[in-house]
Amino acid sequence: MCGLLLGCPVIFAQIWRFVAPGLFAHEKKVLIPFTVLSTVCFIGGAAFGYFVVFPPAFKFLVGYNNDFLTSLPAISEYFSLATRLLLAFGVIFEMPLFMVFLAKVGVIDVSFLNRNRKYAILINFIIAAILTPTPDIVNQMMMGIPLMVLYEISVVAVWMFGKKGFSGFGETPPAI
Helix, strand or coil: CHHHHHHHHHHHHHHHHHHHHHCCHHHHHHHHHHHHHHHHHHHHHHHHHHHHHHHHHHHHHCCCCCCCCCCCCCHHHHHHHHHHHHHHHHHHCCHHHHHHHHHHHCCCCHHHHHHCHHHHHHHHHHHHHHHCCCCCHHHHHHHHHHHHHHHHHHHHHHHHHCCCCCCCCCCCCCCC
């Protein structure tokens, strides 16, 4: 895992060198900031997961200690918990970029996001229940609440950067 993380800059540089010659200049202008923002969001999400969510999740994992029972988690359990949390939070912190992409393509807009906020709350907490590796409500809330904040950030980002003049699903997009 460490080798993969340390090798990522080289891997991404090779992918960029392969893809860049086939892109137009305006596509490169969009792709470079998107790549930087995506990396920052993923690392920010992983850091949030590690520093904020991981300590209570690990405490829950070893929280069954009492006078008769001592929890001794194996390193594989510790590593599995940490990896799942880091990846899950890294991915969910990509939501604003994904929403802006969908808005640029014309699939969603601000009015669509505002109309469907109640469904987003439900879906966000279902996602949190699935992605959190422990069954306790505290860790699910520690993912569900950031998902809701990210949803609201997505609404603002779509308002600022999304395609103008298209109002989402069920309507015909404007002619090109």
